[in-house]
Amino acid sequence: MAEPESDLPVAPATGRRIAALALPALGVLAAEPVYLLFDLAIVGRLGALPLAGLAIGALILATLSSQMTFLSYGTTARSARFFGAGDRESAVGEGVQATWLALGLGLVIVVAVQVAAVPLVSVLASGGDIAEAALPWVRIAIVGVPAILVSAAGNGWMRGVQDTMRPLRFVVIGFGLSAVLCPLLVYGWLGMPRMGLAGSAVANLVGQWLAAALFIWALLSERVPLRIQPSVLRAQVVMGRDLVLRTMAFQACFVSAGAVAARFGAAAVAAHQVVLQLWNFLALVLDSLAIAAQSLVGAALGAGQLAHAKSVAWRVTAFSFLASGVLAVVFAVGASVIPTVFTDDRSVLDAIVVPWWFMVAQLPVAGIVFGLDGVLLGAGDAKFMRNATLISALVGFLPLIWLSLVFGWGLLGIWSGLSTFMVLRLIFVGWRAFSGHWLVPGTG
Numbered sequence: 001m002a003e004p005e006s007d008l009p010v011a012p013a014t015g016r017r018i019a020a021l022a023l024p025a026l027g028v029l030a031a032e033p034v035y036l037l038f039d040l041a042i043v044g045r046l047g048a049l050p051l052a053g054l055a056i057g058a059l060i061l062a063t064l065s066s067q068m069t070f071l072s073y074g075t076t077a078r079s080a081r082f083f084g085a086g087d088r089e090s091a092v093g094e095g096v097q098a099t100w101l102a103l104g105l106g107l108v109i110v111v112a113v114q115v116a117a118v119p120l121v122s123v124l125a126s127g128g129d130i131a132e133a134a135l136p137w138v139r140i141a142i143v144g145v146p147a148i149l150v151s152a153a154g155n156g157w158m159r160g161v162q163d164t165m166r167p168l169r170f171v172v173i174g175f176g177l178s179a180v181l182c183p184l185l186v187y188g189w190l191g192m193p194r195m196g197l198a199g200s201a202v203a204n205l206v207g208q209w210l211a212a213a214l215f216i217w218a219l220l221s222e223r224v225p226l227r228i229q230p231s232v233l234r235a236q237v238v239m240g241r242d243l244v245l246r247t248m249a250f251q252a253c254f255v256s257a258g259a260v261a262a263r264f265g266a267a268a269v270a271a272h273q274v275v276l277q278l279w280n281f282l283a284l285v286l287d288s289l290a291i292a293a294q295s296l297v298g299a300a301l302g303a304g305q306l307a308h309a310k311s312v313a314w315r316v317t318a319f320s321f322l323a324s325g326v327l328a329v330v331f332a333v334g335a336s337v338i339p340t341v342f343t344d345d346r347s348v349l350d351a352i353v354v355p356w357w358f359m360v361a362q363l364p365v366a367g368i369v370f371g372l373d374g375v376l377l378g379a380g381d382a383k384f385m386r387n388a389t390l391i392s393a394l395v396g397f398l399p400l401i402w403l404s405l406v407f408g409w410g411l412l413g414i415w416s417g418l419s420t421f422m423v424l425r426l427i428f429v430g431w432r433a434f435s436g437h438w439l440v441p442g443t444g
Contacts, residue, residue: 018296025159025291028164034175040054045344052266054197055273056124061141071102079160080296092224099154099215099216101149101233101240103146106145109142110145147209150215151211153215154219162299184199242383243386256398267348282363286323286367289371292312293312313375316374354412361419400420
């Protein structure tokens with residue numbers, strides 16, 4: 001009797017197969033940005049200054065934690081190859097080593113930020129009231145970084161073994177608790193202390209550690225060796241090096257954008273943060289298809305099935321492009337309504353208009369880019385991804401950000417830079433996908 005398709009590491013790249021991986025991954029990816037948008041809406045009712053403080057604090061937290069994306073993306077690529085080759089123990093073992101890395105790196109980040117919090121916040125917010133508002137949030141929220149990294153590692157190995165349902169449950173439980181606590185602690189409802197912006201940070205922290213505990217429990221239930229394996233760690237760090245450099249290019253751009261936006265006042269930085277969080281949310285929605293590509297491409301290459309890997313690549317990219325087109329239409333139609341969900345401050349709403357239409361226009365480009373990103377990450381093509389991102393950032397995004405500060409272009413210049421960045425990445429990943437250089441079989 002034939003084995004069910006869902007139980008096969010390498011199965012036909014049908015729409016149903018891709019959806020079975022992508023839809024739960026969508027829930028995982030969407031949970032954090034949905035919660036952050038909810039958090040923005042809660043804090044936004046406190047006024048422009050707390051919202052600007054949250055923007056700076058969230059930028060620091062996201063920048064530091066996202067430098068370690070190799071704990072998820074790199075682990076998925078390596079784990080999926082072992083899974084496709086029929087070696088589940090080694091596939092899960094990648095998750096064990098990634099979790100050790102997550103705990104160690106997370107602790108280092110917490111200590112470093114607590115020591116440097118005051119100058120760090122002051123530089124980004126240019127001192128003043130925005131920095132004063134952001135500092136308490138940063139000191140509390142940074143303690144959640146180890147938990148964020150443990151969850152990233154857990155998502156990585158589970159995606160590699162094509163299990164995207166349990167991560168969805170874990171993440172929903174964690175963010176669900178945060179969503180309940182956030183308004184209670186910010187506004188002091190139901191007898192809870194009224195903490196204002198700091199209450200947002202405490203709610204984040206509690207939910208992140210609950211989710212991390214669930215991922216650790218899942219790893220322990222696999223009953224694989226838990227000892228540190230230096231050879232596996234070295235291999236992960238080698239792949240991680242390129243992915244970290246790639247992520248640093250992203251973050252250099254977005255940190256610069258946030259810092260420059262802050263120079264144009266609280267309304268500008270608050271508007272930038274609202275649209276940026278929406279952009280991040282939409283990017284992660286599209287990344288759910290890219291995650292399906294990572295898992296299926298990695299498994300196909302691990303099993304030596306190159307034609308299957310190519311089939312996944314083109315199917316996922318087509319689906320991602322169609323999805324991005326639908327999202328562009330939705331946010332174009334809702335341009336006058338959706339921003340009011342996050343703030344009722346008139347100055348912020350006026351400033352949102354420019355970045356909003358840039359976001360809408362670049363969504364179709366992003367659909368193709370993110371789909372092909374997933375294919376190349378699943379193939380472990382980290383060196384190329386690093387180089388393409390660095391060039392696109394240095395040539396397209398960063399120059400326009402800093403010229404915006406010099407010439408006073410404001411959010412127009414910042415978001416022109418992001419659009420240029422996306423077009424350059426489209427050129428690079430499109431060429432790489434057609435070249436076939438990423439089609440390398442085996443588990444090495």
